[in-house]
Amino acid sequence: MSRLGLTLMIGALAVAGCRQDMEDQPRYDPLEASSQFADGMSARTPVPGTVARDADLMPVPDKIPYPITIELLQRGRQRFDIFCSPCHDRTGDGHGMIVQRGFPAPPSYHQDALRKASDRHFYDVITNGYGAMYSYAARVPPQDRWAIVAYIRALQYSRAAPVAELPQALRTRLEASP
Numbered sequence: 001m002s003r004l005g006l007t008l009m010i011g012a013l014a015v016a017g018c019r020q021d022m023e024d025q026p027r028y029d030p031l032e033a034s035s036q037f038a039d040g041m042s043a044r045t046p047v048p049g050t051v052a053r054d055a056d057l058m059p060v061p062d063k064i065p066y067p068i069t070i071e072l073l074q075r076g077r078q079r080f081d082i083f084c085s086p087c088h089d090r091t092g093d094g095h096g097m098i099v100q101r102g103f104p105a106p107p108s109y110h111q112d113a114l115r116k117a118s119d120r121h122f123y124d125v126i127t128n129g130y131g132a133m134y135s136y137a138a139r140v141p142p143q144d145r146w147a148i149v150a151y152i153r154a155l156q157y158s159r160a161a162p163v164a165e166l167p168q169a170l171r172t173r174l175e176a177s178p
């Protein structure tokens with residue numbers, strides 16, 4: 001055997017000899033104490049400005065960033081009926097089944113303050129929760145949040161559309177009704 005071959009073999013044996021399994025390597029259990037750091041904790045606090053690996057870094061727009069199509073509204077209605085109507089009810093008055101069983105009543109979407117609130121406000125409430133209402137970020141992805149906002153706008157419009165904006169046929173019917 002050449003000298004090089006012999007050296008390689010000894011080297012390989014040496015490496016194999018000091019085998020260490022990952023499960024018994026020196027490591028800290030979660031939140032274990034440590035004398036290594038001045039504060040005595042093994043868990044380090046993230047440096048200021050740290051962002052989560054999966055954080056969405058796109059700035060959130062103030063208005064619905066999609067064209068308002070019938071597909072978007074239908075998607076919004078479906079998601080709203082699933083996730084929001086149990087409390088806000090299907091019309092947005094806030095008398096959903098969970099509220100009838102004792103959960104705090106949400107405000108009606110048809111009150112002035114929420115009519116005037118920006119699209120972004122609704123988006124943020126879905127993302128972060130609001131008071132007694134918890135966050136829907138884990139269940140409703142961003143695109144669906146905007147679809148829900150579009151549908152809430154349609155709900156609001158259904159009660160506050162100016163007569164001048166109605167199609168002629170509806171206006172005639174409205175004017176004919178007592």
Ligand code: HEC
Pocket residue numbers: 080083084085086087088098103104105106107121122125126130131132133134136140148
């Ligand atoms: C489990 C019941 C529940 C569900 C489900 C729920 N909400 Fe709410 N929501 C509430 C309650 C209660 C409040 C009032 C919270 C408070 O003022 O403390 C509220 C408040 C709101 C407000 C008003 C915020 C303001 O400015 O006053 C908006 C907008 C809203 N919810 C949107 C939604 C949307 C959109 C969904 C579906 C994705 C949803 N909520 C699902 C209970 C719920």
